[in-house]
Amino acid sequence: xxxxxxxxxxxxxxxxxxxxxxxxxxxxxxxxxxxxxxxxxxxxxxxxxxxxxxxxxxxxxxxxxxxxxxxxxxxxxxxxxxxxxxxxxxxxxxxxxxxxxxxxxxxxxxxxxxxxxxxxxxxxxxxxxxxxxxxxxxxxxxxxxxxxxxxxxxxxxxxxxxxxxxxxxxxxxxxxxxxxxxxxxxxxxxxxxxxxxxxxxxxxxxxxxxxxxxxxxxxxxxxxxxxxxxxxxxxxxxxxxxxxxxxxxxxxxxxxxxxxxxxxxxxxxxxxxxxxxxxxxxxxxxxxxxxxxxxxxxxxxxxxxxxxxxxxxxxxxxxxxxxxxxxxxxxxxxxxxxxxxxxxxxxxxxxxxxxxxxxxxxxxxxxxxxxxxxxxxxxxxxxxxxxxxxxxxxxxxxxxxxxxxxxxxxxxxxxxxxxxxxxxxxxxxxxxxxxxxxxxxxxxxxxxxxxxxxxxxxxxxxxxxxxxxxxxxxxxxxxxxxxxxx
Amino acid sequence: xxxxxxxxxxxxxxxxxxxxxxxxxxxxxxxxxxxxxxxxxxxxxxxxxxxxxxxxxxxxxxxxxxxxxxxxxxxxxxxxxxxxxxxxxxxxxxxxxxxxxxxxxxxxxxxxxxxxxxxxxxxxxxxxxxxxxxxxxxxxxxxxxxxxxxxxxxxxxxx
Numbered sequence: 001x002x003x004x005x006x007x008x009x010x011x012x013x014x015x016x017x018x019x020x021x022x023x024x025x026x027x028x029x030x031x032x033x034x035x036x037x038x039x040x041x042x043x044x045x046x047x048x049x050x051x052x053x054x055x056x057x058x059x060x061x062x063x064x065x066x067x068x069x070x071x072x073x074x075x076x077x078x079x080x081x082x083x084x085x086x087x088x089x090x091x092x093x094x095x096x097x098x099x100x101x102x103x104x105x106x107x108x109x110x111x112x113x114x115x116x117x118x119x120x121x122x123x124x125x126x127x128x129x130x131x132x133x134x135x136x137x138x139x140x141x142x143x144x145x146x147x148x149x150x151x152x153x154x155x156x157x158x159x160x161x162x163x164x165x166x167x168x169x170x171x172x173x174x175x176x177x178x179x180x181x182x183x184x185x186x187x188x189x190x191x192x193x194x195x196x197x198x199x200x201x202x203x204x205x206x207x208x209x210x211x212x213x214x215x216x217x218x219x220x221x222x223x224x225x226x227x228x229x230x231x232x233x234x235x236x237x238x239x240x241x242x243x244x245x246x247x248x249x250x251x252x253x254x255x256x257x258x259x260x261x262x263x264x265x266x267x268x269x270x271x272x273x274x275x276x277x278x279x280x281x282x283x284x285x286x287x288x289x290x291x292x293x294x295x296x297x298x299x300x301x302x303x304x305x306x307x308x309x310x311x312x313x314x315x316x317x318x319x320x321x322x323x324x325x326x327x328x329x330x331x332x333x334x335x336x337x338x339x340x341x342x343x344x345x346x347x348x349x350x351x352x353x354x355x356x357x358x359x360x361x362x363x364x365x366x367x368x369x370x371x372x373x374x375x376x377x378x379x380x381x382x383x384x385x386x387x388x389x390x391x392x393x394x395x396x397x398x399x400x401x402x403x404x405x406x407x408x409x410x411x412x413x414x415x416x417x418x419x420x421x422x423x424x425x426x427x428x429x430x431x432x433x434x435x436x437x438x439x440x441x442x443x444x445x446x447x448x449x450x451x452x453x454x455x456x457x458x459x460x461x462x463x464x465x466x467x468x469x470x471x472x473x474x475x476x477x478x479x480x481x482x483x484x485x486x
Numbered sequence: 487x488x489x490x491x492x493x494x495x496x497x498x499x500x501x502x503x504x505x506x507x508x509x510x511x512x513x514x515x516x517x518x519x520x521x522x523x524x525x526x527x528x529x530x531x532x533x534x535x536x537x538x539x540x541x542x543x544x545x546x547x548x549x550x551x552x553x554x555x556x557x558x559x560x561x562x563x564x565x566x567x568x569x570x571x572x573x574x575x576x577x578x579x580x581x582x583x584x585x586x587x588x589x590x591x592x593x594x595x596x597x598x599x600x601x602x603x604x605x606x607x608x609x610x611x612x613x614x615x616x617x618x619x620x621x622x623x624x625x626x627x628x629x630x631x632x633x634x635x636x637x638x639x640x641x642x643x644x645x
Contacts, residue, residue: 273553273554273582273583273584273586274583276583276604276606277499277501277502277583278501279606280502280505280583280604280605280606280608280611281499281501281502281505283606283607283608284501284505284608284611285501285505286608287607287608287609288505288508288608311606312606312607314606315606315607316606319585322585326587330587
């Protein structure tokens, strides 16, 4: 039913109770009115039948003596009952005497009574026709036909109908009042429960509880709801406790890391300042001594030279180590970096190192997200390595190109046709101070590729290399590209 | 050109002092060099206190300060000089082994005129000291004492 499927529970409950009590009342009312109608009709027929019998008994002698006047007098007894509108006595099928309540009214309707069986009756819309045979010594000598109005019965039925309607209306009103009171007892706790649920979902307050309703089903619903809330609250509490514990641990670890970092910084500061000073002294005094080299002799001068070189090299190593440590610690300034532009700049500067002019092939490179200064250092290292390790070739060839692009990262390759390397040592290439060539072959401390790897890692990328001894090397690095959100 | 003024040199290491003085002499910088061993002595000299109470008045042409010194470090000397009206105009050069960025940043924040990391190679060191001595000791002009105050980053403004 459409009316029952929508609207609030409250309305539906009222409607249901009004419908059911209304239906019951209508049925009861209809039964009562119907029974009354039947009873009234039966009483009417009985009364008319008795009156017909009395009139008939008096009418027999009038027929026997053909005394029409007497017959009409007998019929006039019907005047006592205003409901009887007409009556006739028939003899030999002919009308013998007639009574009409209102003179001048049609009396033909009485003739239809002749067609009825003796004692039979016919009920019209507003007329009851009853006929009775007149019997004398077992012989039917005539017939009485009486017509009566139904006004009284109709009035009674109307009264009954009105009464039932009034009772129905009153009962329905009472039903509405009672059911709206009753429904409040049902819907009120449901509404309160809904309020609590809303408060829980809006304020995330799992400590509130719904109160009971004094109604078995709803109480059980409220109980389950409260149990569910308690469970959620408990879980949330546990979650928060776990979260707090984790936070605490993170804070502890962070503090430890910070302490370690501070220590490292103090260490590198100390290395920077305190280790370099004596080194400078060694180098300085050795060189001052060289000013008096005449008194030293050949071997003395050679040793002095070694001391100077060693001190210089150690100074270089310390500087490299410090720059490596600084690369790991410095704050990154992340901006979009146009790699093509960057590589062109680096190549322009690096060409000063070229001993033999190389053939340069610079491909178009994308824009990546990163720290420009650090990325510049990456390409400076890779390109100056490429120049250095291809410098012994008659026709050095150096290429920088885009080697791949997928999943938000780009792969850039810097390759040369220089001395290359044995792939067996590929894993050592990016280590700090790891070198695959002797210092007298190629200069350098071996910090360059370690810096490259460290910078690329800090950008969230990877580095790897491929090489063939005597044929060249290719260095690859992947970098995240500028992601544009749709 | 001014008559050559003195150069104040604060350095705690004997070796560094010897190397620097040698380098200055090799560069033929003829200014008198006042060597002090830490920041406290440097301030005493500048303010003519203690053992320096009797020395002739007048600010040095330049103060060469080592960063790491006992008692008072170079940074503190720089800070005090920059907050003293009489000493503010003296050019200060930090001469140190440290390449630390925070030292660099802090020195410039305090208004240093130059920050030089001493090279390991002696010849480079000599060149650096020579350049410094010539520029700050001979070429550079400072305002007459008390006339104006020297403000960081080379801007000059009236008192």
